[in-house]
Amino acid sequence: xxxxxxxxxxxxxxxxxxxxxxxxxxxxxxxxxxxxxxxxxxxxxxxxxxxxxxxxxxxxxxxxxxxxxxxxxxxxxxxxxxxxxxxxxxxxxxxxxxxxxxxxxxxxxxxxxxxxxxxxxxxxxxxxxxxxxxxxxxxxxxxxxxxxxxxxxxxxxxxxxxxxxxxxxxxxxxxxxxxxxxxxxxxxxxxxxxxxxxxxxxxxxxxxxxxxxxxxxxxxxxxxxxxxxxxxxxxxxxxxxxxxxxxxxxxxxxxxxxxxxxxxxxxxxxxxxxxxxxxxxxxxxxxxxxx
Ligand SMILES: [Zn+2]
Numbered sequence: 001x002x003x004x005x006x007x008x009x010x011x012x013x014x015x016x017x018x019x020x021x022x023x024x025x026x027x028x029x030x031x032x033x034x035x036x037x038x039x040x041x042x043x044x045x046x047x048x049x050x051x052x053x054x055x056x057x058x059x060x061x062x063x064x065x066x067x068x069x070x071x072x073x074x075x076x077x078x079x080x081x082x083x084x085x086x087x088x089x090x091x092x093x094x095x096x097x098x099x100x101x102x103x104x105x106x107x108x109x110x111x112x113x114x115x116x117x118x119x120x121x122x123x124x125x126x127x128x129x130x131x132x133x134x135x136x137x138x139x140x141x142x143x144x145x146x147x148x149x150x151x152x153x154x155x156x157x158x159x160x161x162x163x164x165x166x167x168x169x170x171x172x173x174x175x176x177x178x179x180x181x182x183x184x185x186x187x188x189x190x191x192x193x194x195x196x197x198x199x200x201x202x203x204x205x206x207x208x209x210x211x212x213x214x215x216x217x218x219x220x221x222x223x224x225x226x227x228x229x230x231x232x233x234x235x236x237x238x239x240x241x242x243x244x245x246x247x248x249x250x251x252x253x254x255x256x257x258x259x260x261x262x263x264x265x266x267x268x269x270x271x272x273x274x275x276x277x278x279x280x281x282x283x284x285x286x287x288x289x290x291x
Contacts, residue, residue: 004117006099008181015222017177017185019192019277020231022217022247023060023199024210025171028135028164031064032201040162042134045127049236055131057235060171060199060207062123066107067092068199069121069191073103076190079290102187102288106180120180121188125173127235129243134163162202170210170240172233172247182280183287185222189280212244215258215270219251220277224264228253 008014033043043059070092074085090096090103097109097117108119139162177188197206209216219231231250233243251269253260258272268276 004099005105012181012183014179014181015185015224016179016226017188017223018219018221018230019175019189020219020221020247020251021173022129022210022233022244023171023173023196023207025165025167025169026206026208027167027204028137029060029167029169029200029205029207030162030164030202031060038160039136040160042163042165044134045235047127047235049238050234051236055238056133057131058128058134058165058169060126060128060165060173062126062173065126065173065195065199066121066123068195069188070103070107072191072194072198073107073187076194076289084289102184102284106177106184106188107191120178120184122176122178123173124176125232126171128165129170129172129233129237129240130166130168131238132166132169134165136161136163170243171207172243174230174232183283186280186284187288189277190284193277193281209274210244212248216274217244217247218270218273218277220268220273222266225262227262227265228260228267 030040031042032040034041043061044056045059046054046056048054074083074091076084078084078087080087084102085091088096088098088101088103090098090101090109095104095109095111097104097111097115099105099117101109103109104117106119106121109115109117139160175188175192177185180188196208199205199207209218211217229250231247233246237243237246251267258269260267260269
């Protein structure tokens with residue numbers, strides 16, 4: 001097969017799935033990017049607003065989110081006491097690239113010079129809404145830099161600073177799955193939900209799905225025909241209320257529904273989307289981890 005994928009059957013049809021969400025930093029967050037002399041920097045993006053003004057924004061990069069999701073699957077616990085990655089002999093960066101691997105079959109795999117399995121889950125968004133600069137904080141010295149009387153060398157402790165994205169920043173994000181079965185999407189749903197408390201480098205970590213009127217800002221599409229408007233927020237948007245209103249308007253259109261069905265297209269919004277994703281995550285636990 002040119003795609004490297006096994007054939008499926010009419011009982012397990014392949015579909016496209018999209019997850020759209022606005023995530024909120026539950027506390028300050030560090031996304032390791034570059035280290036300059038004695039300072040760890042977070043990742044920023046530069047952009048020009050539609051008004052022509054150039055701005056810089058904090059960034060929760062899609063590649064970092066994808067890495068955290070893959071790690072959640074690798075570390076997911078099996079009934080036998082093993083971890084899924086150990087059973088599959090599938091890790092980072094040494095993936096197994098087995099088309100039957102619940103991780104590589106969707107997230108892709110590579111054995112250099114031998115085998116490539118193209119990933120069918122892609123990640124987008126991540127440019128923060130608010131135009132807030134990261135804050136620098138003094139952190140404890142790295143233990144390796146502490147003075148050691150034994151070596152006799154001058155190991156004067158060096159001050160060490162780290163940048164943090166400020167708490168409460170909103171990050172519109174999206175995950176897209178191309179031609180995968182419901183069973184394969186179950187792993188994607190599990191990874192998306194399980195990764196939320198684990199996003200960030202070092203401590204602290206974690207984001208929440210932001211809410212509006214007690215409903216999570218979350219949309220799940222399952223379709224063959226791409227329909228309706230996609231709730232994507234322009235990186236030019238700097239007003240959190242504006243971003244939330246736009247997300248809801250694009251997700252719902254004129255009507256206030258939490259489920260929209262059209263031919264070859266279904267959309268779940270808010271709590272309905274969360275429940276649907278949680279049902280897929282449970283399916284992954286029951287059929288892969290606890291099977
Ligand atoms: Zn694998």
